[in-house]
Amino acid sequence: MLRLMLRDDQWERLAPLVRGKAGDRGRSGIDNRLFIEAVLWIARTGSPWRDLPSEFGNWNSIYVRFARWSNKDVWHAIFAVLREDADVEEVSIDSTVIRAHQHAAGAAKKKGEQALGRSRGGFGTKIHACVEGLGQLARFVLTGGQVHDSTQAETLLKEIEPQAVLADKAYDTNALLDCIAGKNAKAVIPPKANRKEQREFDQHQYRNRNLVERFFAHIKQFRRIATRYDKLASRFASFVALAASALWLK
Structure with missing residues (x-):
C-alpha cells in the first residue's frame, strides 16, 4: 500500500493552486492529487523516475x-502563494551545499542553467535561503557550490x-550592512576577526539564527533535495x- 503525504x-x-483544475483553460488534469503525490514520492524517496510505483500511473x-x-514555473507559483503568510519581521539567511550525483552533470548549456560548481565540499549546488521568523522558507536562490554566501x-x-536580519560572519560585508541599513533593519551579524573597526551585535538575538539551520535539516529529509x-x-x-x-502545509 502506498504511503501518501x-x-x-x-x-x-x-x-x-494547481493547473488543470475545473474551470482552467485547456485540458483538465487527470487526478491532480495523485499526480502531486507521485512527485512528492519522488522528492521524498530520491528514487529514479522509472522506479515510481505503478499505482501512481505511467x-x-x-x-x-x-x-x-x-518550465511554466507552476511549482514556484504554488510556493509563492503558500509563503504569503511569512512572518518576515525577523529573517535568517544562510546557504547549504548539496552534493551532486554524477548523473547530474553533463547537460547541454542550451537546455538551461545548471548551477553546479566545485568547492571544498565537492561538486554540487548551493541553496541560498532566507527563512522567516517561524522557520519556514521565504525566498531561495540556487548557485554553483563555489559561489560565496554573501554574493x-x-x-x-x-x-x-x-x-532584523540574522546571518553568520560570512555575511559581514559593508555592502550587505549598507543594504540592511537602507531597509531600516537591524543587522544581527557577528563581525569578522579581521575588521579594522569591530562593531557590536546582539548576541542574544543571534541565537535565533538556528532556525535556518533547522530548516535545512527539515528540507533535506526529502532525499531528492539532500542529493541533487x-x-x-x-x-x-x-x-x-x-x-x-x-x-x-504542515
Whole structure:
C-alpha cells in the first residue's frame, strides 16, 4: 500500500493552486492529487523516475507533466502563494551545499542553467535561503557550490522589508550592512576577526539564527533535495519549491 503525504485539509488548500483544475483553460488534469503525490514520492524517496510505483500511473507521463509545470514555473507559483503568510519581521539567511550525483552533470548549456560548481565540499549546488521568523522558507536562490554566501544576500532580501536580519560572519560585508541599513533593519551579524573597526551585535538575538539551520535539516529529509540528481537547475529548483511548499502545509 502506498504511503501518501497529503491530508485532506492540506489538499483542500493546495487544490486551487494547481493547473488543470475545473474551470482552467485547456485540458483538465487527470487526478491532480495523485499526480502531486507521485512527485512528492519522488522528492521524498530520491528514487529514479522509472522506479515510481505503478499505482501512481505511467512514470514517463508523470515526469513529462512535472517538467512541463517546471518550465511554466507552476511549482514556484504554488510556493509563492503558500509563503504569503511569512512572518518576515525577523529573517535568517544562510546557504547549504548539496552534493551532486554524477548523473547530474553533463547537460547541454542550451537546455538551461545548471548551477553546479566545485568547492571544498565537492561538486554540487548551493541553496541560498532566507527563512522567516517561524522557520519556514521565504525566498531561495540556487548557485554553483563555489559561489560565496554573501554574493546572494541582497537578492534574498530584495523584496523583503524585515526589522532584523540574522546571518553568520560570512555575511559581514559593508555592502550587505549598507543594504540592511537602507531597509531600516537591524543587522544581527557577528563581525569578522579581521575588521579594522569591530562593531557590536546582539548576541542574544543571534541565537535565533538556528532556525535556518533547522530548516535545512527539515528540507533535506526529502532525499531528492539532500542529493541533487537533476541535470537542470530549474528542475532541482522545482523540487526545492515543492518540498518547501509541503513544509508550509504542515
